Amino acid sequence: MDQSVQYIYWVQHGVTLGYLIGWYLWLISLAEGTHIVAHLSWLYYRSDDYRPLEKVGTFQPFIILALVPLFLVADLGHPERFYTMFYNWHWTSPVAYGVYIITLCMLSYAIHSYYLFRPELIIRARQAGPLAGLYRLLVLGSQEQGSREELLQSQRRRERFWAGVSLFFSFLGLIYLGILLSSFKGRVMWSSSMMVFIFASVGVTGGSAFLILLTHLKNLLARTPAKSISQQRHYLAEFGIILKYSLLAQAAVWFVYLVLMQYTGTGGRLASYLLMDGPRAFQFWFFQVAVGLALPFLLTLFRSLREKPLVASLAAVAALVGTLAGVMNVFLGGQSLPMTHFRWEQLAPEPGKMIFGIVTMVVMFGVFLVTYRILPYENADAQEGGV
Amino acid sequence: MAEPKKMMDRRRFLKNLGLRATALGAGAVLVQAPSLARATGRPKKYGMVIDTNRCLACHGCTIACTSENNVPDGFYRSWVKIIEKGQYPEVSSHFLPRLCNNCEDAPCLNLCPTGATYRTKEDGVVHVNRDICVGCRICVEACPYGSRFVNPLTNTADKCDFCYHRISKGLEPACVDACTGRARIFGDLNDPSSAVSRYMGGKSTQRLRADLDTKPKIHYLYADEAIMGPDYTQLLARR
Numbered sequence: 001m002d003q004s005v006q007y008i009y010w011v012q013h014g015v016t017l018g019y020l021i022g023w024y025l026w027l028i029s030l031a032e033g034t035h036i037v038a039h040l041s042w043l044y045y046r047s048d049d050y051r052p053l054e055k056v057g058t059f060q061p062f063i064i065l066a067l068v069p070l071f072l073v074a075d076l077g078h079p080e081r082f083y084t085m086f087y088n089w090h091w092t093s094p095v096a097y098g099v100y101i102i103t104l105c106m107l108s109y110a111i112h113s114y115y116l117f118r119p120e121l122i123i124r125a126r127q128a129g130p131l132a133g134l135y136r137l138l139v140l141g142s143q144e145q146g147s148r149e150e151l152l153q154s155q156r157r158r159e160r161f162w163a164g165v166s167l168f169f170s171f172l173g174l175i176y177l178g179i180l181l182s183s184f185k186g187r188v189m190w191s192s193s194m195m196v197f198i199f200a201s202v203g204v205t206g207g208s209a210f211l212i213l214l215t216h217l218k219n220l221l222a223r224t225p226a227k228s229i230s231q232q233r234h235y236l237a238e239f240g241i242i243l244k245y246s247l248l249a250q251a252a253v254w255f256v257y258l259v260l261m262q263y264t265g266t267g268g269r270l271a272s273y274l275l276m277d278g279p280r281a282f283q284f285w286f287f288q289v290a291v292g293l294a295l296p297f298l299l300t301l302f303r304s305l306r307e308k309p310l311v312a313s314l315a316a317v318a319a320l321v322g323t324l325a326g327v328m329n330v331f332l333g334g335q336s337l338p339m340t341h342f343r344w345e346q347l348a349p350e351p352g353k354m355i356f357g358i359v360t361m362v363v364m365f366g367v368f369l370v371t372y373r374i375l376p377y378e379n380a381d382a383q384e385g386g387v
Numbered sequence: 388m389a390e391p392k393k394m395m396d397r398r399r400f401l402k403n404l405g406l407r408a409t410a411l412g413a414g415a416v417l418v419q420a421p422s423l424a425r426a427t428g429r430p431k432k433y434g435m436v437i438d439t440n441r442c443l444a445c446h447g448c449t450i451a452c453t454s455e456n457n458v459p460d461g462f463y464r465s466w467v468k469i470i471e472k473g474q475y476p477e478v479s480s481h482f483l484p485r486l487c488n489n490c491e492d493a494p495c496l497n498l499c500p501t502g503a504t505y506r507t508k509e510d511g512v513v514h515v516n517r518d519i520c521v522g523c524r525i526c527v528e529a530c531p532y533g534s535r536f537v538n539p540l541t542n543t544a545d546k547c548d549f550c551y552h553r554i555s556k557g558l559e560p561a562c563v564d565a566c567t568g569r570a571r572i573f574g575d576l577n578d579p580s581s582a583v584s585r586y587m588g589g590k591s592t593q594r595l596r597a598d599l600d601t602k603p604k605i606h607y608l609y610a611d612e613a614i615m616g617p618d619y620t621q622l623l624a625r626r
Contacts, residue, residue, distance in 0.1 A: 005613050005621070008469040009444075011485075013533040016524045077522015077542030088501035088519050095500035095525055185494055185599055186531025266619040273623060340468065340485070340533045342618035 007342055015335040015347035017075070019328070023357050024071040025177055026206070026327040028102060029199050030320075031061035031068070032173040033207025035109065037242060039167050041235070049231040052377045055116045056214050057207075058166065059375070060368060062109035065102060067364050074356050094180045101169060101176050108166035115159035118142075119151040120376035131374060148380045174203045181334070188267035189274075189334035194257040198330060201250040202323045208243040209296070209319035212236055214368065216309045216316075222372040228379070233307065240306030243319060247297045254288075254326070270337060279344055280333045283325050292322010431510040432491075433549055434576040434604035435563070436587050437484050439611075441570035444469050444482040451565030452486075455550060462536045464547040465562050470614050481611040484571065486562065487534040487547035488595065488603030489513045495526035495535060495546075504544065510575075511604070512551055517543045531596050532603075549573065576604065 038057020042050055073079045085099045122144055125135040144151060178196025185191045215236055219229050258275070261268040275284040299315035300306050306315075336344045444467050452458060452465040465486040472479050490496075493513050496504045503520035506513050515526075520543035527535045527544060538545035550560035554573075558564070563571045574583035592606035595615060607615070 003473045003613070005618065006471045007618075008471055008480075010468050011463055011466050011533065013536075016527045016537075072523075075523075077524070077537050078520070081519070081521045084519060085500055085521060088503070090499055090502035092497045093500040093525070095498070095523070099500065183498060184529055186529065186596070266623065267617075270619045270623055278622075335528065337619075338617045338622075339531060340617055342621045344622070 005342075010341040012341070012343065013339060013345055015332060015345050017331070017335065018347055018350050018353060019332075020071045020075045020350070020353050020357050022328045022331040023324075023361075024068055024075075025180075025199075025331060026202075026324050027064050027068045027071070028173060029177055029203040029327065030206040030210055030323070031064040031109075032105070032170040033203025033205070034210045035061045035166060035170045035207070036174075037204060037207040037239070038211055039163055039170075041239070041242075042163075045235070048379060049228070050235060051116065051379055052218075052228060053211065053215055053232060053235055055113070055375075055377050056218060057211050058109055058116055059113040059371065060210070060214055062106060062113055063364060063367050063371070065106035065109060067360060067367070069102075070360050071357060074353060094176065094183050098176045098180060101172050105166070105169035105173050108162060108169050112159070112162040112166045114138075115155055115162055117375060118155060119148050120378075120380045122151055123148060123380045124376055134374070174200050181331070184334075186339065187334050187337070188264060189261070189271040189330065189337060192257065192260060192264075194253065194260060195330075197253045198257060198326070201246065201253045202326055205243065205246040205250050205319055206323040208239050208246055209316035209323075212239050212243065212312050213316035213320070216313050217368075218372050218377060219309075221369060222377060224378060233309070236309075236312060237303065237306045240300040240312055240315070243315065244297060244300040244306075247293055247300075247319065250323075250326075251293050267337065271333070274333050274336060274344075275329060279336060280329050284329055287325035288322050288329060291318050292325055296322070429577045430508060431578070432576040432604065433489070433510045433512055433554065433573070434583060434606065435486075435549075435560075435571055435573045436583050436592065436606045436608060437610075438570050438572070438586075438608045439482060439484075440609045441568040442467070442482040442484055443568045443570075444480075445567050447565040447567050448484055448562035448571065451561040452547070452550075455553075455561035457540075458545075459539055462538065462545070464534075464545070468614060470611075472611065472613055479611075481614045483607070483610055483614045484562075485532070485534070486605065487513065487530075488532055488601070488605045489547075489549065491602035491604065492600065494529040494531065494599075494601060495544075498525050498529040500525060510554075512548055512554075513546070514548050514551065515544045515546060517541055520544050531599055531601065 034057050038054050041057075042054045069082070073082045076082060085096070086103075090096050118139055121135045121139045122142060125132055125139055125142075144154070146154070175196055177199040181187075181190040182192060182195040215232060218224065219232065224232075258272045261272040264271075270278075274280055296315040296319040299311050299318070305311045332347060335347075338345055446467055449463060449466050453463075456464055458464055465484070468483040468485055470481050472481060489512055491511065493504070493506070496506060496513055500523060501519050501521055503516045504513060504526055505516060522537055522542045522544070524537055524544070527537060530546075535544055535546045537543065550558075550562075553560060559573055560571075563573045572583045572586045574581035576583060578584060587606060587608075590608060592608055593610050593615060594603045594606060596603075
């Protein structure tokens with residue numbers, strides 16, 4: 001191979017799976033990570049005034065998981081055959097398991113959310129109002145009597161059971177994403193044991209950032225009582241600490257990944273070159289490292305900064321941009337490495353799919369905002385206490 | 388009272404007879420199993436040997452394949468990679484006919500979520516069932532040889548299946564038929580008397596990306612190392 005080689009004829013294969021699937025992977029990691037951070041924090045605090053944040057961390061991931069299959073379906077050659085993946089099941093394929101894991105994850109989030117909102121929904125259904133009928137429908141016509149405390153007590157075991165189930169599926173979902181990419185043994189950049197850790201760190205970083213951003217947004221848009229806002233700011237400042245350490249963990253995981261790539265033959269060295277000095281160097285250094293890791297780390301470094309809603313939201317947005325860039329870098333970058341020739345594989349422009357993805361994201365965001373106005377995120381007693 | 392005793396004897400007789408017949412049958416099967424297996428032989432393992440010294444890079448195989456299988460423009464089930472190596476006056480040209488390896492441990496088959504990619508048991512050829520393929524392109528990504536693509540006419544995965552419609556009628560694949568230099572020899576790798584087995588003889592063959600242990604069934608003879616895999620050194624050299 002020391003002699004010079006000139007390529008006369010070859011076939012360029014291109015990047016096969018584009019932005020929509022990268023988005024899909026990122027949104028799933030975001031949903032799973034958000035629920036993991038929200039629920040593990042509940043296990044730590046076990047405080048009633050934490051419940052509004054647990055609702056955000058369970059119901060918003062449900063919305064994401066309910067809409068995210070659209071990204072996959074839009075990318076299929078035969079979208080009308082999507083449902084056949086449930087019964088044409090091939091046991092050696094991680095995707096075959098993933099279809100069930102993500103579906104069960106979504107269902108468990110829905111049931112967990114139902115129990116989280118149920119006491120407030122029952123109380124709201126009792127009151128006269130324009131949405132009382134909707135609340136009655138959401139609690140399936142339940143006419144259970146008693147105070148909020150009694151309602152909470154009566155459903156506590158079921159609520160905790162479904163919380164545990166949804167947490168289990170969240171972990172399974174993140175592990176699935178890692179296993180999915182590492183199962184492509186021909187793709188040197190993906191076929192790494194670090195994939196599970198990459199998605200876990202991306203999930204936790206994105207999850208804590210998402211919780212911070214969405215809760216601040218909720219407090220801005222919904223009629224949140226002043227008492228609840230002050231309580232939630234305390235938790236949000238502590239989510240800032242989780243974000244700070246998850247950014248450190250993410251940096252460590254990427255460092256180990258790049259070191260491992262350096263010692264995985266020529267292909268591995270090419271993979272690390274791709275990120276550090278190659279075609280994805282700008283996305284890596286600017287979006288992933290500077291915007292996604294360094295900036296949010298600095299913004300969450302000091303308590304005084306973490307407690308400011310604007311600064312915390314900015315840090316959260318930056319961290320989300322960084323995690324998206326990280327997933328895209330590893331996903332699209334992994335396909336850029338040539339399999340049969342000597343040039344980087346290129347992704348053909350996909351304007352239609354990009355527009356579809358953006359519209360779906362806008363719809364998703366719109367659904368978040370609508371639910372803030374409709375659903376009782378705050379505890380009933382806090383709302384009764386007034387602003 | 389004698390009659391019931393007689394009935395019981397007959398029942399016991401029939402029971403003993405049945406047991407002995409079953410034991411005899413099972414014994415006969417066990418004794419004859421190896422010889423039966425030898426008689427039926429191992430299942431076929433269709434494969435190909437490509438003698439790169441015989442390849443002229445005429446692209447006859449590419450054209451034959453495209454017309455035989457109605458492959459759309461810009462996509463290939465079979466193609467020829469060409470490189471030139473060295474510097475004047477010591478320059479050599481190398482050709483590598485490419486097609487799906489129909490691997491024994493095919494990553495595309497393992498990762499297909501619906502089982503649309505399957506292998507026929509009787510001959511080991513890897514196929515795509517277009518009726519259940521969802522067009523997810525997982526298999527295209529999984530193939531380490533770049534041998535798959537999504538056919539824009541059917542929106543399903545597509546690849547070489549050794550012209551199964553031809554070989555199941557006893558014909559040779561279109562690329563083998565069209566090969567000017569007779570570089571491609573196709574047949575049953577499990578049959579020592581087949582043309583492909585005889586051509587390979589005791590020769591040591593090369594297979595693409597042997598490090599991945601996918602057990603490709605396309606064997607190459609006399610291929611230059613520089614043409615066999617992806618060339619990362621050129622990309623790294625730009626560093």
